[in-house]
Amino acid sequence: MDKARGEKGRRSKERLLRAAASEFALQGFHGTKISSIVAQAGLTQPSFYLYFASKEAIYEELVGEFRSRFKELITRSRLEAGIQTEHLPARIKAGLERIFSFFILHGDLTRIGLRAAGEADEIKAEIAEMMQENLIVEQEAGYFRNDLDMEIASAALMGVIEQLTFTYLLTGYKDASSLAGQVVEIFFNGMMATDE
Template identity: 30%
Template sequence: MSKRKGEISREKILSSAEYLFAANGYHGTTVSQIVREAGLTQAAFYLYFKSKEEILDEIFLNFERQLDQFVETGQQLNQHNFSEVEKHLTQTYIGLFQLFGANKNVIKIVFNEGGQGEKLRRRIVNQIHTNMTQNQSLGILKPEINTEVFAELLVASIERIAIRYGIDEDYSPAYLGHSLAGILFQGVLTKNT
């Protein structure tokens, strides 16, 4: 079944806004630029969106929905044998880097747009902190780990790796996921230390 003309126009507007927000920032982009990029008119824009802010909200909401499956993975650790936990989390990190690679413009928007980006980041950190505290009580994580600090460290690490390596495709998502997991689970010190 083919898409209706209205659906195609709406998607063009969203795609154009996503591209321009990533390139110029939300505040540096106008509705006129969005419709010009989409090859549409301002009248068409206002058929589908009330404002530029509504588009930004939708971009964030769509990304949050995709991201939720990865953020909630910590709730599932007790369903795995201890020997499978590292593999499960490694696959989660790989999936995250794949998601980021498939949404390069959205990632740039999320990381660069202060208010909504920070709100999303805070929600993710809080969910990971909650998951880790639960897993700590189940004996999956060491009791001496400060789960709040670790949640911040994990999110900051993933964020920075995605910005530095993932978005520009210096390394594959699999390589990045395995590297992060290796550092988190194996440490960086040699056995001789």
């Protein structure tokens, strides 16, 4: 009986979190009411307070979830030493595709974490710093030119990822794979025409 009750509670909390993400993404923090969250979740206000002390508490949990999952993706995308040069573009594309796929799957969380949250700029700066650390390690492994400033490269990459996510990905104009492919082409192969 306790196991069934625990599972029901977990599902209820998850429904509240998904409903809250949707409401916050559409209405913003100030425009969202607890009553609209519970209505969308199909639950009652007393059930909301079983899991969250306030609207701020559920919002903070959503922002924290986005932040930790995005950081995990960046950590997992670091290239290990010893990859053959011809395999680098595909490996980089796969990492970017995972990030874009996460954004599609969690569109409301993405809207909150990258744009709506009060700490969105802090989150993006933190992610850019993690990207910079990855790029420095990868530069030291010989994958990238030594004369490049990886702080600038990571800031540019973060800006591109954010802009493409909101302009093409979350609007449905492009998919994760094609966007990741374009980023790799632009960043790693350049825009200059070749004689080929």
